[in-house]
Amino acid sequence: MGDEEGQCPAHGIPASDTADAGTAAPRELLDIVRRLRARERGHLAGLLHDGPIQGLATMALGLGQLRRALGESQSHESDVIERQVDAIGRELGRLQDELWPFPRPGSGLVTGLQRRTAWLLSAPLAVAVVEGAAELPEADIQAAADLVELILAAPGHAGAWEQAIAVVRANADLIFLELNMTAQPGGDPDRADSVAAIASLRRLAAALHARADLPPDGRRLRVCVEIPRCPPHRPAARAKA
Secondary structure: OOOOOOOOOOOOOOOOHHHHHHHHHHHHHHHHHHHHHEEEEEEEHHHHHHHHHHHHHHHHHHHHHHHHHOOOHHHHHHHHHHHHHHHHHHHHHHHHHOOOOOOOOOOHHHHHHHHHHHHHHHOOOOEEEEEOOOOHHHHHHHHHHHHHHHHHHOOOOOHHHHHHHEEEOOOEEEEEEEEEEEEOOOOOHHHHHHOOOOOOOOHHHOOOOOOOOOEEEOOEEEEEEEOOHHHHOOHHHHHOO
16 A cells, blocks of 8 residues: 655655754654554555444345345335345445545535534634735645644544634645634633643654744634744755755
8 A cells, every 4th residue: 555645755854954854754754654654544545444334235135135025025125124234334335435445535615624623623614814824735635634633633622623714825835725714612711721732742743853833822723833844845955955
């Protein structure tokens, strides 16, 4: 199973170039996490296909043969069961399609971010695409999606947000991401929760070598992060190519 599209390889960056090495570090971490998830989801999709989906397909064939053998007197009951089995099989097939391939390439910035965060929010992520972000290549879109997903799923806070708005802009070197999150109703964080949330997000920003601005405001939390763009798309990297 190959690496998913959108990966930004780091092997072409000279170790002696400290600026490029610093740029590669957060991208390498994001790539590792994404590759790991892709392999896990591909494995689960394979288990679904080879196990329950195949089993239900065999059962549906058996039910059809049984219906024909029983004749018209039992046809209604067997038809109902056969339709139920078929519906369950199609639902499992949709789940398999959702698991793999991961991430789905070529969907664009807005759809890409919304797909990756749908499991973390009760309402779809709102995405504002501003200066420089409309033409981001697939590698940078996947990096932005990785980052938004990690922020929303920060330790102890996955599923805690009712709504989130992402604002994405970019220049030749950096992606700028602002994420405004609103807590679930009745889940107003107390001071200890807010401190813990900010601490976990600061650790995430430090691990990614990213700058972060984390001002809390009652039930809302605003996270502003900037990360380097994929080296092949940066002017310095192109000049060395």
